[in-house]
Amino acid sequence: MRIVIIGAGFAGMYAALSAARLRDIQGVSPEELEIALVAPEPTLVVRPRLYEAKPETLTAPLQDVLKAIDVVYVQGSTETVDTTARTVEIARIKGAKKHLSYDRLVVATGSRLFRPNIPGLAEHGFSVDQLDDAIALDRHLHGLAGRPARNGRDTVVVAGGGFTGIETATEMPARLRAIFGKDARPRIVIVDRNSAIAPDMGAGPRPVIEDALRTLGVETRLGASVASLDDSGVTLTSGEHIESETVIWAAGMRAAPLTAQIPAERDNFGRLLVDRDLRVLNVAGVFATGDAARAASDNIGNYALMSCQHATRMGAFAGNNAAAELLGVPTKPYHQEAYATCLDLGEAGAIFTRGWDRTLELVGTEAKKTKQQINTVWIYPPPAERAAALAAADPERVGEV
Structure with missing residues (x-):
């Protein structure tokens, strides 16, 4: 059996971590359930920080983390997805092509500026x-x-x-x-x-x-x-x-173009419509997560935003649920009732709000400390140590604020 995850952003990273976590809990070997993550580079781009100086420093390596949890890294860019044959075609270095079959696919391709x-x-x-x-x-x-x-x-x-x-x-x-x-x-x-x-x-x-x-x-x-x-x-x-x-x-986002290859309904942002388990509607074996998915985050009409905060938690649920289906255990419906916003304001500090009504909690230097903690610690990958990395991927705890 094989799970293929497309994308090494926040959603893709946590999908891999969470799928590996459930595999470990169920005592299933990597040979019995392979988890493969496809991306051009085995790095996480810390995209929420790209407005800062020295952007070339704003990446984090993933290779050691993936090795620690027995996730196979496949270098290349996914060019085509065939949901009928359940295969993806990957463009590799020097124009070589690789076809990879899947039993479950997690689309975590992120978004692009419109x-x-x-x-x-x-x-x-x-x-x-x-x-x-x-x-x-x-x-x-x-x-x-x-x-x-x-x-x-x-x-x-x-x-x-x-x-x-x-x-x-x-x-x-x-x-x-x-x-x-x-x-x-x-x-x-x-x-x-x-x-x-x-x-x-x-x-x-x-x-x-x-x-x-x-x-x-x-x-x-x-x-x-x-x-x-x-x-x-x-x-x-x-x-x-x-x-x-x-x-x-800096005006407007759209889901990455690869989502258009999935024969499913999309919203105005190009995001695939998914159910509460993050399955793409009416496409067997395919999950979507992060900025690639339009997902209800609660039962009162709120939907996940195209943000790091939602992508990490959605990724954890998508990876868990893809693995759960193959391992014959119950899935976990995605939910994210808590929502906070921390907006950097440069030398003027920051603001921190909580809830969908954005109740102001912190301003100025205190909010700036929280922003710096988020930007330099919370959103980075867990340590490349098996037990710690797997523990960090509990979908019910990822992204709590």
């Missing part, structure tokens, strides 16, 4: 979506120091006033002073089509966010969006033109 067909965006826009994107932006920012301080060199425009946009924008003043010198006065502008900043955060935390933006000198252009980009900067739908050599796109 880049609309805006004139100039592909040529002139940056992002912090993937590791290569964040590294390219960091190199660009450092390269600005050698250019004349005019024509928008010191101006950064961030398109998108949601979580990623705010964290990117509020980190920029300190990042640019570190590059240009402590006396630099960079200009940061957030552009968002909504009438209020952080539209998903609600009215409670918003005054704290707005105060932090004022403290940092971050400007906003609300009720407008990006119309076009060129060498000179960005033109907004309001008609305003902002000179800038750095425009960062």
Whole structure:
């Protein structure tokens, strides 16, 4: 028997850990139930931190963890999925192809930034979506120091006033002073089509966010969006033109394209519709998890978000349930009633909220300590020690806040 997990992000990592945990509990050998994780590299990209400086350091190795729990790592990119034949085709180094059969498949392919067909965006826009994107932006920012301080060199425009946009924008003043010198006065502008900043955060935390933006000198252009980009900067739908050599796109996510190969219904974000056990509806043997799945997180109408917090726990349930079906033991319905948000605000601190209504609990330096704990400890892989790694993957405990 074989479980194939596609993706080594937060959901894929925890799917592998959790499937191995149940296999171990049931006393089944790795030869009887093989767990294979397919990804281009055996590393976890710490994607929630890619708005920070030195993005090339924001990865964590997985090879030793996978070895410790007897998970087979298959290097390559999954190109095709045949749910009828129950096989995946993997593109390997130097163009070689590998076909891998499965008894259960876990789609944990994550998400990608949605880049609309805006004139100039592909040529002139940056992002912090993937590791290569964040590294390219960091190199660009450092390269600005050698250019004349005019024509928008010191101006950064961030398109998108949601979580990623705010964290990117509020980190920029300190990042640019570190590059240009402590006396630099960079200009940061957030552009968002909504009438209020952080539209998903609600009215409670918003005054704290707005105060932090004022403290940092971050400007906003609300009720407008990006119309076009060129060498000179960005033109907004309001008609305003902002000179800038750095425009960062941070607006909108979509499930990774591979989900389109699964013959199932998807939502507007491209996520596969799943039941409470995270099975893809009407596709035998296939589970979806993390940003690839639209899953109810409770019984009162809340759905998992495209976030690390939800991906880790969903991954643990998906891996457990894929293994449970093959081992003939009961599955565990995914649930995640607790929900918290910790938003970094750069040198202005952070905010920590709890619940879907985002009740404000911590602000400033106290919230910043919690954010740093999350970013540097909680979201990293468990130690590469068998007992500790398996214990960390209990689906009923993963992602508790």
